[in-house]
Amino acid sequence: MSPTVDPPPYFRLHVFICTNRRPDDNPRGSCAQRGSEPLREHLKDAQKRLGLKDVRVNSAGCLDRCGAGPVMVIYPEGIWYGFSTVADIDEILDTHIVKGGRVERLMVDKPAKAE
Numbered sequence: 001m002s003p004t005v006d007p008p009p010y011f012r013l014h015v016f017i018c019t020n021r022r023p024d025d026n027p028r029g030s031c032a033q034r035g036s037e038p039l040r041e042h043l044k045d046a047q048k049r050l051g052l053k054d055v056r057v058n059s060a061g062c063l064d065r066c067g068a069g070p071v072m073v074i075y076p077e078g079i080w081y082g083f084s085t086v087a088d089i090d091e092i093l094d095t096h097i098v099k100g101g102r103v104e105r106l107m108v109d110k111p112a113k114a115e
């Protein structure tokens with residue numbers, strides 16, 4: 001059998017934002033309850049305004065990291081962010097999505113320090 005090579009990614013970056021909503025009395029809470037829906041809309045609007053056609057922003061159901069929510073995950077790197085304000089979204093957009101950097105203060109899983 002000949003080796004195969006994966007095709008290139010269809011999107012440069014794929015962003016999944018949890019917009020799951022649980023009932024208000026659910027003790028787990030949810031990302032939508034904590035404000036993820038308008039922040040997702042803000043990111044989508046900004047992405048379109050900047051013409052980032054190689055980036056896809058999708059709503060997602062529960063990503064199973066509710067305690068850190070609202071959360072998003074950006075692939076292909078698999079970097080998770082917890083966010084709560086428009087300023088957080090703008091920083092993730094500019095630093096990570098546009099420039100390829102990381103917003104360490106918002107990362108759910110902190111990066112290992114280089115030795």
Ligand code: FES
Binds near residue numbers: 021031061062
């Ligand atoms: S409700 Fe958003 S990660 Fe579970």
